[in-house]
Structure formats: structure tokens, C-alpha cells
Amino acid sequence: MGDDIKMAGQPLSRVDGKLKVTGAAKYAAEYIIPNLAYGVLASGAIARGRIKSIDTAAAEKAPGVIAIITHLNAPKPPGYFGGKESSDPRTEGGEYRVFYNDVILYSGQPVALAIADTFERARYAASLVKVQYVKEPPQTDMLSNMDKAVVPKESDPDYNRGDKNAFDNAAFTFEQEYQTQLQVHNPMEPHAAIAVWEGADAITVYNKTQSSPIAQEDIAKAWKLQKENVHIVSKFVGGAFGGASRVWPEEMAATIGAKKIGRPLKVVFNRDQLFNMVGYRPQSLQKIKLGADKDGKLIGIHHEAYGNTSTYEQFTANMTSLTQALYACDNVSTLYRLVPLDVSTPCWTRAPGEAPGSFALESALDELSYTLKIDPLELRKRNYAAQNPDTKQPWSTKFLNECYERGAAQFGWEKRNPQPRSTTNGNWLIGYGMATGIYGAWRAPSSARAVLNSDGTLVVQSATADVGVGTATIMSQIAADATGIPVEKIKFELGDSRLPPAIGQFGSLTTTSVGSAVNDACVALRQKAIEYLKKSQSSLQNTPVENFAFGDGKIKTKDDAVSISYADLLQQQHLPSIEVTVDSKGSEEADKYSSYSYNATFVEVGVHALTNQLKVNRVVSAIDAGKIMNKKTARSQVYGSVTWGIGMALTEESVIDDRYGRWMVKDLADYHVPVNADIPAIEVLFIDKSDDILTPIGAKGLGEIGIVGVAAAIANAVYHATGKRVRDLPITPDKLV
Ligand code: MOS
Numbered sequence: 001m002g003d004d005i006k007m008a009g010q011p012l013s014r015v016d017g018k019l020k021v022t023g024a025a026k027y028a029a030e031y032i033i034p035n036l037a038y039g040v041l042a043s044g045a046i047a048r049g050r051i052k053s054i055d056t057a058a059a060e061k062a063p064g065v066i067a068i069i070t071h072l073n074a075p076k077p078p079g080y081f082g083g084k085e086s087s088d089p090r091t092e093g094g095e096y097r098v099f100y101n102d103v104i105l106y107s108g109q110p111v112a113l114a115i116a117d118t119f120e121r122a123r124y125a126a127s128l129v130k131v132q133y134v135k136e137p138p139q140t141d142m143l144s145n146m147d148k149a150v151v152p153k154e155s156d157p158d159y160n161r162g163d164k165n166a167f168d169n170a171a172f173t174f175e176q177e178y179q180t181q182l183q184v185h186n187p188m189e190p191h192a193a194i195a196v197w198e199g200a201d202a203i204t205v206y207n208k209t210q211s212s213p214i215a216q217e218d219i220a221k222a223w224k225l226q227k228e229n230v231h232i233v234s235k236f237v238g239g240a241f242g243g244a245s246r247v248w249p250e251e252m253a254a255t256i257g258a259k260k261i262g263r264p265l266k267v268v269f270n271r272d273q274l275f276n277m278v279g280y281r282p283q284s285l286q287k288i289k290l291g292a293d294k295d296g297k298l299i300g301i302h303h304e305a306y307g308n309t310s311t312y313e314q315f316t317a318n319m320t321s322l323t324q325a326l327y328a329c330d331n332v333s334t335l336y337r338l339v340p341l342d343v344s345t346p347c348w349t350r351a352p353g354e355a356p357g358s359f360a361l362e363s364a365l366d367e368l369s370y371t372l373k374i375d376p377l378e379l380r381k382r383n384y385a386a387q388n389p390d391t392k393q394p395w396s397t398k399f400l401n402e403c404y405e406r407g408a409a410q411f412g413w414e415k416r417n418p419q420p421r422s423t424t425n426g427n428w429l430i431g432y433g434m435a436t437g438i439y440g441a442w443r444a445p446s447s448a449r450a451v452l453n454s455d456g457t458l459v460v461q462s463a464t465a466d467v468g469v470g471t472a473t474i475m476s477q478i479a480a481d482a483t484g485i486p487v488e489k490i491k492f493e494l495g496d497s498r499l500p501p502a503i504g505q506f507g508s509l510t511t512t513s514v515g516s517a518v519n520d521a522c523v524a525l526r527q528k529a530i531e532y533l534k535k536s537q538s539s540l541q542n543t544p545v546e547n548f549a550f551g552d553g554k555i556k557t558k559d560d561a562v563s564i565s566y567a568d569l570l571q572q573q574h575l576p577s578i579e580v581t582v583d584s585k586g587s588e589e590a591d592k593y594s595s596y597s598y599n600a601t602f603v604e605v606g607v608h609a610l611t612n613q614l615k616v617n618r619v620v621s622a623i624d625a626g627k628i629m630n631k632k633t634a635r636s637q638v639y640g641s642v643t644w645g646i647g648m649a650l651t652e653e654s655v656i657d658d659r660y661g662r663w664m665v666k667d668l669a670d671y672h673v674p675v676n677a678d679i680p681a682i683e684v685l686f687i688d689k690s691d692d693i694l695t696p697i698g699a700k701g702l703g704e705i706g707i708v709g710v711a712a713a714i715a716n717a718v719y720h721a722t723g724k725r726v727r728d729l730p731i732t733p734d735k736l737v
Contacts, residue, residue: 007477007487008697009688011632015473015487016236016466025236028208029192029268036194037066039115039257039267040122041249042129043277047107047138047661048342051131059114059128064121067261068129069113074099075259077222077252097312098249099256104133105312106344107662108276113253115261119268138342138661142283142308149306149337152316159324161390162331166300170291173300174368178288178360179728180711181653183281184274184671185349187467189238191278192268195254202229203255209234210245210465211504216497218247219255232497237505240467241644242348245506248278275654275666279347282307284319286360291331296374296382298329303361309338310345317352322438322708323361324390325596327383332390342661348506350644351704354439355711359648359729362435362712367725375418376716377408377600380436388594396593396693397700399624400436403600406685407434407622411602420723428606430617431721437599437708441626441691441700444509445585447500448517450479450525453577456553456567458483458490460521463499464514469703470633471510475518477630478697482522484550485566492518500581508597508701511629516695517584524580526550529566532573537562586694595694597705598624601642605717612733616646616714620683625705626691627698638684638706645710647674650730 019025044051056068080100098110114125139145151157167173193207203225209215212232220230237244250267258265269277284307291300305319320334349355369376381404387394408414416432417423423430448462460479466472472492480487493499503513530548533555534540540562549556556563570578604618619642628634651672654665665671690698711729718736719725726735 007480008629009627009631010477012473012477012487012630013632014470015476027189027236027238028194028206028234029266031194031206033194033196033264036264036266037115037117037261038119038122039113039253039265040119040126041110041253041267041273042112042114042126043108043273044104044111044131046104046133046135047140049104049133049135051102051104051111052134053132054112055130056112059125062121062125062128064116064118065125066115066117068125069099069115069257069260070111071099071101074256076100077256079222079224098252106276106310106342107660108273110249110253113257115257115265140341140343140656140661141658142306142339142341143285145339145341146306149339152336152338153314154316157318157336159320159334164331164333166331167289167291170299171294172368172371173289173291174364174371175289176364176367176727178286178363180284180356180359181729182283183349183648183652184654185241185243185280186274186668186671186673187239187241187243190269190271190274191244191248191250192266193251193254194264194266195258196264197258201225204231204233205251205255206233207251208237208240208244210237210240210467210506212463212465212495212497213501214245214504215247215251219251222252223255230497233495234465235495237465237467241350242352242506243278245348245504271668272666276344276663279345280654281349282309282315282346284356286319286356288360288364290364290368292368292372294372296372296379298327298383300331301327301329303334305357306337306339308341308343308346310343311340313345314338315346317348319353319357322354322357325388326361326385326436326438328385328389329383350641351439351707354704354708355648358435358437358709359711359715362709363715363727366433366712366716366719377404377413377434380404391594393592393594396590396595397626397689397691398596398598399687399689400598400600402687403598403622403624406687407600407602407620410683410685411620413602420720425606427609429609429721431605431607431717431719433713433715433717433720434600434602435709435712435716437601437705439508439597439701439705439708441512441595441597441694442507442509443516443586443590443695444503444513445583446502446513446517447581447583448502448514448521449500449579449581450521451577451579452525452529452566452570454567454570454575456485456489456565458485459493460490460518461493461499462502462514462517463497464494464502464510465505466494467505469637470630471505473633474511474629475515478515478518479522482519483526485553489553508703508705511699512695512701515629515697515699517582519696520584521580521582524582525578526555528578528580529555529569533564533569536572590693593693595691595700597626597700597702599705599709601709601713603713603717605714605721607718607721607736612736614650614718614731614733616680618680620685621706622685622687623705624687625702626689626694626700628686628688629697629699631686634686634702635684637702639682641704641706642682642710643674643679645707646679646714648729649711649714653730
């Protein structure tokens with residue numbers, strides 16, 4: 001490959017694709033550990049109260065059983081809740097309270113761990129554990145507990161700019177409520193952990209995590225261990241979406257159980273345990289008020305959002321943040337509250353605040369467009385924010401107008417008849433809808449190490465993760481561009497807490513943060529190589545670094561006077577390897593700017609006039625995420641995001657029976673994720689322009705932007721098709737009657 005052809009951006013297939021499709025990629029539960037025992041958690045049957053008694057006699061006598069662990073006999077991690085002694089597991093929050101005491105805080109909470117010599121025997125033993133409870137009536141219905149709403153402790157929940165009474169001067173005002181329901185991550189790979197104690201003070205945990213450094217820190221804290229004595233291994237993750245970004249009961253149960261039996265122990269969750277033991281997207285109720293003049297200029301926006309949390313811990317995902325930054329409007333106020341319920345704690349779920357928040361805001365904009373008789377796309381353009389309307393900072397880059405233009409052209413938006421219920425195709429009512437998406441772009445401090453070997457191969461390492469999106473692939477591409485070493489000679493290692501610390505895979509942060517660190521490490525490495533070269537060739541002594549070029553595994557002078565392969569250089573210098581580790585973070589210059597990724601999503605739906613069957617016929621997703629590092633893996637990311645947006649809009653919800661506080665929808669038969677037949681052609685357009693202020697590689701972050709606005713675009717298209725506005729997701733056919 002010539003040095004003018006850049007690897008970044010190329011649609012390279014996954015470097016670890018073969019490992020995955022041949023089954024050679026090892027997921028958390030697949031490690032072969034000598035003397036391994038198997039643990040299965042027994043889930044509690046009530047949503048609130050206490051354990052009166054537990055009868056484990058039958059379980060203990062079952063074949064192959066090694067131990068039955070309950071709160072009565074479990075070793076207690078000394079650092080539970082920072083080591084504070086308390087009978088109330090709510091003291092400090094955190095999920096590490098498995099087997100802490102007899103208090104039941106949510107339905108399905110683990111009450112016992114059955115450990116046996118095989119998984120099947122452990123599962124059978126778990127079924128024999130008999131628990132008596134003291135029941136208390138649970139509160140799990142958010143809407144009937146709104147009076148208990150609290151101000152979130154951690155985030156900045158209230159926001160105001162301009163004049164709260166600006167609505168008085170608006171020619172048009174609009175006010176509505178929107179709702180979204182519980183959604184569950186449902187990755188293919190269940191959460192799993194294998195805990196292997198090495199003496200009393202050191203442990204290795206093979207687990208499913210989006211961040212080995214976070215898992216390391218959490219487990220070290222819980223057991224009061226030196227951080228470096230906790231080794232986390234998580235090389236492959238079979239989907240996560242936020243649900244594996246903290247330590248959950250499977251890790252803690254595995255460490256507790258392994259401690260008890262003095263043997264390595266594996267704990268894997270069943271599908272139903274994934275519904276409420278490892279977080280979910282909380283329910284939301286949102287209120288939007290808009291004020292506009294007759295030309296559609298926004299005069300005021302008020303956005304209020306309520307989400308559920310558990311009684312013992314606050315989970316925040318502010319649904320109103322996007323409203324502060326998306327549109328040019330002088331007068332904006334937002335408010336965010338949490339409603340504590342007798343449920344397990346929710347967790348980050350792909351575009352945590354933005355996905356539900358955009359459903360409310362972007363539905364409301366659409367409603368306003370009909371009131372004003374202004375095209376919905378035009379209404380958004382008239383309120384385009386040329387700078388951050390909150391901080392007044394310039395954008396590092398913003399190509400949302402290009403998303404609007406290119407998306408609309410590709411979709412054929414101009415063909416849309418503005419009249420609702422005006423377009424049909426046989427028995428199908430056809431609707432066009434659109435929405436805007438926005439998601440913050442950040443760069444978090446991260447480290448990377450680059451090791452150049454004397455055979456010309458390059459190993460790059462960082463403790464980040466890959467939940468399946470192709471981290472190693474794009475990191476190899478970035479390293480290839482920075483060093484001129486062909487991608488086939490590069491190996492990227494991740495998913496291990498012993499590697500240089502880095503941000504995990506969440507918040508759309510991996511490419512911006514770790515990608516930048518990889519770039520910086522490789523640039524530093526090639527400079528080190530140049531120094532060796534300059535020392536070895538006196539003619540180059542005064543040649544400035546920028547007069548060198550890199551390609552085909554070689555360092556060259558730009559005038560081609562000298563060219564030497566990395567391998568030859570190291571061999572000549574008798575160097576087995578050279579290596580560089582860098583800590584990389586955003587520039588001070590970047591702090592002067594405001595950075596977001598954007599999308600414009602255009603959707604065509606068909607609603608059957610007789611049955612209300614609803615189909616998404618077409619989606620065009622135009623995305624500004626800075627420079628796209630790999631068009632193939634990036635496209636797949638957006639397919640996944642849009643697919644989940646369709647699920648959020650049309651099919652996905654979990655339902656709790658509030659009489660018992662129990663989840664009724666907790667398997668993939670009842671929780672309807674879209675299948676292939678539900679998903680139309682998704683056309684993805686990347687604006688693909690570098691953001692050179694945010695990152696040295698030009699990326700802004702892509703993991704979550706694709707889902708933001710999708711549910712609103714669909715709801716807006718459904719309104720256009722039918723004249724019926726559904727403000728409560730999912731839009732099931734009964735809501736169109
Ligand atoms: Mo994502 S919800 O930041 O894993």
C-alpha cells in the first residue's frame with residue numbers, strides 16, 4: 001500500500017471476524033479453567049419485604065452440590081458500600097449487595113447461589129431452595145407515584161436560560177406529554193463471570209464488561225484489594241449497549257461463591273435474569289412546551305422529564321440535555337426528576353437520555369409544524385443553531401445542514417404531500433416523517449502502548465473494550481496510518497485490565513478517546529524510530545521530523561533519498577523492539593469549542609387501513625460523526641442503531657404487574673425485538689468530514705447517534721400516514737384505533 005492511501009475510512013473487514021465466525025473468540029463463560037465449579041442464582045419471588053427463612057436442606061443434598069450460599073452463610077466482601085457497616089443495603093447504593101442481608105428490594109433479586117460440579121446440577125439445586133418471605137406491598141407503577149419524584153443528586157437537573165415567561169409573547173404555543181416504556185438491552189451474550197482467587201489477596205475475573213478498568217476498580221473496592229491484584233479479562237463481548245458498564249450480581253456472586261468454596265466458580269445469567277438484574281432503560285414521562293412566532297422561530301422551549309429509578313440507588317440519564325443545545329432559542333428551561341420504585345436500578349442504555357428525550361422533543365416539533373403549516377424539515381432549518389445556544393461556544397464542526405440536505409434528497413422528501421392521510425398504496429396509508437438527532441461528542445483521557453518488533457510487526461495495546469463493533473479493526477487502521485505499517489502486520493490488544501488504562505466502550509467514546517491515544521502512541525513511536533535512523537545515518541542528522549514519510553512498513557525521507565524498513569532499522573540497531581506508552585487527552589484548544597454528532601433521519605411507514613398493521617418501509621439516516629474510520633463497521637453500527645430505534649418505536653416494552661411488582665415480559669418470546677422481516681432497507685449517508693479540533697483523527701463518535709430521533713421520525717411518519725398522533729411508545733396497532 002502506498003503511503004498516500006489512508007487506511008482510516010477503508011471498509012476493512014473485521015480483523016477478528018474469522019475468530020468470531022469460527023467460534024475461536026472466547027467470551028466470558030468460555031474460558032477453560034481447571035477445577036471449575038458452576039453457580040446458578042436463585043431469584044426471589046417478591047418485590048419488597050424480607051426473607052423470613054430459607055430452607056436449603058434439599059438443595060444441599062442434591063447430586064453434585066458443593067455449596068448453597070445465602071445471606072446467612074456468604075462471605076461478606078469487606079468493602080461493601082465502602083466498608084461502612086449498615087443493616088440497610090440502601091446506604092451507599094451500588095449493586096454489590098448480593099447476599100448482604102435479608103432485605104428484598106426488587107422482584108427477581110438473587111436470594112441464593114447454588115454451586116455444583118456441573119451447570120445442570122447447579123440449576124437443579126437452585127430450584128430446590130425454598131424461601132419464606134415477609135411481604136410488603138411494592139410500588140412499581142411510575143405514574144401513580146409521581147408525588148414521590150425527587151431531584152437527582154448527581155446531575156444538574158434544572159436548567160434555565162432567558163425568560164421563563166417568553167411563551168406569553170409567542171403567537172403559537174403548544175404543550176403535550178410523551179411516554180416511553182421500560183426497554184431491555186438483550187444482548188446475544190448473557191452476562192457471565194468466572195472468578196479465580198489466587199490466595200486471599202488476588203483474583204482474576206473473566207467477565208463480560210464494557211470496561212475492564214471499571215470492573216477492576218469496583219471489585220478491588222468491594223473486596224478491599226490492591227487494584228493491581230485484581231485482574232479483569234474480557235477480550236470479546238457479545239453485545240452490551242450500556243448494560244455491561246458496571247459490575248453486577250454475576251461478578252459479585254462469582255467472587256463471593258469462589259471465596260466460599262476455595263475453587264474457581266462460574267456464574268452465567270439466564271435470559272430472564274438479564275431483564276432486571278443488569279439494568280434496563282427506565283420508563284419516562286416527558287412534558288414539552290413550545291412557543292413560536294408565525295414563521296416558526298422558536299420563542300420558548302420547556303422540557304420536563306421524569307424517569308424511574310430504584311429505591312436504593314439513583315440512576316440518572318438526563319433526557320432534557322439535548323433540548324439545551326439543539327435549537328437556536330433564547331428562552332429554554334428544563335427540569336429532570338427521578339421516581340424511586342421497588343425495582344432494580346436502571347442502567348445506561350444506548351443513547352441513555354437522548355433516545356427517549358428526542359422522542360418527546362422531536363415529536364413536539366413535528367406537532368408544531370402542522371399547527372404552523374410549515375414543513376417539518378423547514379421548521380428545523382429555521383431554528384438551526386449556528387453556535388451552541390447554551391454556552392455560546394462555536395461548534396468544533398457541525399454538518400447538520402448537510403445531513404438535512406443530503407438525507408432529504410436521498411429520501412425524496414420534496415415529494416411529500418403535507419396533508420396527513422393523503423398518500424395511499426392499495427390498502428396501505430403511507431406516511432413520511434423525519435427527526436433530528438444530536439449526541440455529545442467527547443474525548444476522555446486514555447492510554448495506549450505501541451510496540452514495534454524487529455520483524456516489522458506492531459502490537460498496540462489499550463485496556464479498552466469491544467462490545468462487537470470492531471474496535472480492534474479501526475484501531476489497527478489508525479495505527480497503520482500513523483506508522484505506515486500495513487494493517488496485516490498490526491495486532492491490537494484490548495479487554496484486559498493489565499493493559500494501559502483507557503476509557504471503556506460506552507458514551508460513543510472509544511474511537512475519539514482510544515483512537516486518539518493509538519494515533520498519539522504511534523506518532524510517538526515513529527518519532528522514536530526516526531531518532532534511531534538519524535543517529536545511524538549522519539547525513540540525516542539535521543533532517544526535521546516532518547521531512548519523513550511512512551508507508552509499506554518503511555520510513556522514508558520525503559525526497560526518497562533514504563528509505564528503510566522498520567524491521568531493517570531495528571535489526572541494524574540490534575534492537576529487539578522499541579515501545580512507547582502515551583497518556584492522551586483532549587487539547588485545551590478543544591475546550592473552547594462545543595462538539596456533537598448529528599443525524600437527520602427520514603422514514604417512510606405504511607399503516608394498513610383495515611388492520612393498523614404498521615411497517616417501516618424505508619429509512620434514510622444521514623450522519624455527521626466526523627471522519628468515518630471504517631465505512632463498513634460504521635454502517636453496521638448505524639444499522640444496529642436504527643434497528644433498535646424501530647424496536648423502540650414499534651415493538652419493545654417490558655411490562656410489570658404492579659400488583660406483585662413482577663416483570664411479566666422477561667424473555668425474547670414476549671419482549672419483541674424487531675426481526676429481519678421488520679427491518680427495511682436502511683440507507684446510511686455519512687457526511688464524513690473531519691473534526692480536527694476534537695480529535696487528531698477527525699472522529700466525533702458514532703456508537704449512539706444513529707438511534708437518536710428514530711422513534712420520533714417513525715411516530716411523525718405514522719401521524720402523516722394516519723392523522724393519529726401517538727405520544728406513548730411503542731406504537732402498537734391498538735393505539736391507532
Ligand atoms: Mo452506551 S449506553 O454509552 O454503552
